[in-house]
Amino acid sequence: MLNNGVKRKTYIYSRVSTYKQKKDLQNQTEMLKNFAFNAGYQINGVYSDVASGISFEKRKHFFELLDEIMAHKVERVIIAHKDRLSRVGFDLFHYFFNRFGTEITVVSEVGNTELDSEEVFDEIVSLLHCYSVKMHIKRNKTKMEVGLDAS
Structure with missing residues (x-):
């Protein structure tokens, strides 16, 4: 063992x-x-x-x-x-x-007993969510660097 x-x-x-x-x-x-x-x-x-x-x-x-x-x-x-x-x-x-x-x-x-296609769909949704969060953070960071309100 x-x-x-x-x-x-x-x-x-x-x-x-x-x-x-x-x-x-x-x-x-x-x-x-x-x-x-x-x-x-x-x-x-x-x-x-x-x-x-x-x-x-x-x-x-x-x-x-x-x-x-x-x-x-x-x-x-x-x-x-x-x-x-x-x-x-x-x-x-x-x-x-x-x-x-x-x-x-x-x-x-x-x-x-989730189907494989549902699992793939969930994975894609998760990736899109992560990507959109990163883009939102990047956009806000850019606005702050330019001196604009990040709202």
Whole structure:
């Protein structure tokens, strides 16, 4: 056994994009704890970040979780929605986690038989949303640099 017989653990991971959503982060974490309890999982730790779902530069706790996964210590990671782990490239993370024997439980998909086309549509909508937010930020930044009101 790659983890030298150490009992593998279940963790939850939650994320929101801004500090204004701190209450949402608490609610998300509480919902994940309730799900784990009802599913009979013992939670061994909680990881959460307030950071973008596209960029990973400010996701300190996500990287701590990855270290645990790469040490073969994690059996399962429970998340609310795919985009809480990453707004893009969820399949890459699914593959990566799987290579280390870690299952990703996506609460929003438990019991959901969503069609692949719906999943692709959701991914496209998510990407468009991210792009529009970036463009809005860039536009406001440009207005501020020119000295105009950013409203």
